[in-house]
Amino acid sequence: MRIALGVEYAGDAFQGWQSQSHGQTVQDHLEAALSGMAGHPVRLHCAGRTDAGVHATAQVVHFDTQSVRSLHGWVRGTNARMRAPVAVRWAVEVGDDFHARFCAVSRRYRYILYNSAVRPALLAGRVGWFHPPLDEAAMDEAARSILGWQDFSAFRAAGCQAKSPIKLMHEAQVRRDGDYIVFDFWANAFLHHMVRNLIGSLVYVGKGCYPPEWMSEVLHSRDRSRAAMTFTPDGLYLAGVEYPSHWPLPDEGRIIALPRIPFV
Structure with missing residues (x-):
């Protein structure tokens, strides 16, 4: 059974x-x-x-x-x-x-980021935290560049054991809910550390280090060194399996x- x-x-x-x-x-x-x-x-x-x-x-x-x-x-x-x-x-x-x-034919992840000058206490370990203000509209625009069939080598952990870095991203969305910024990703599969690496690069855009189109440049470079560091796991949730x-x-x-x- x-x-x-x-x-x-x-x-x-x-x-x-x-x-x-x-x-x-x-x-x-x-x-x-x-x-x-x-x-x-x-x-x-x-x-x-x-x-x-x-x-x-x-x-x-x-x-x-x-x-x-x-x-x-x-x-x-x-x-x-x-x-x-x-x-x-x-x-x-x-x-x-x-x-x-x-x-499984697809999986969904959500990352919840607390964007406030003061770190969370009651939610410590359950949400990520970033204290400088972030532009969620710029991050949402940047996230659209990773939709569709893409080679995600630039956002892949060095020790990733997946046979192929090419995945189908159905949805990549960023929105704000008060002091929380919510990142939603839906794909057929994910590489090791892929979501946390995407979050790190989107935060670079959100704090004004790069324009939204930089995300596409990093993606198509297929070069992990071009992307941001791996973001903390605190706010990451496996949120659905289809x-x-x-x-x-x-x-x-x-x-x-x-x-x-x-x-x-």
Whole structure:
């Protein structure tokens, strides 16, 4: 039996998604809870591995088991076994040909940046922070240059293991909501650190270091050294994973699910 789960977590409490020897990752905590429920070791596969400090409102995972539990039982029982800030939102039985990563057709990320002279306290670790004023209109204009099929080598981490840097960007949008600037990206797939590298370069535009058209120049240079440094992970959320409609997943498993602004 194969079970798909919708999962949310606060990434600042973990050392990333992928299991490590120290056991302080999202995968480690979730697998331990699920293994206790199943009565056998459980191995999870996720839609997209997130780095340390990166959050998720709509991560999708799957695992195989011979244990018989109600779908409601998998949700409540697994959550009862975890004290860390990670929660299973839903469980669905899927066919053996479903794979959380390889069946996904697109993913969405949102970055929330607190643009204020004073750093956040209650939201520390949950939003990024930049104190000089930023021009969100200029950043939004710059973001339009990365739409469509593009080679994102200029925004790719050196250790990225993706086979190709060419991705299809469906949406790249920047807007302001009071002191918060919200960056939304929707693409068929993302490279390692791609969103955080895009944010860093857009912030360069927003603070007036470069005009909006500079973003296109960096993109087409395919040169990582031309782009800005990797931005902090604090405000980054995996916010949606889309699958073909024949999979019986709840809407939040395949359509965007985003944190509200502000959180409090």
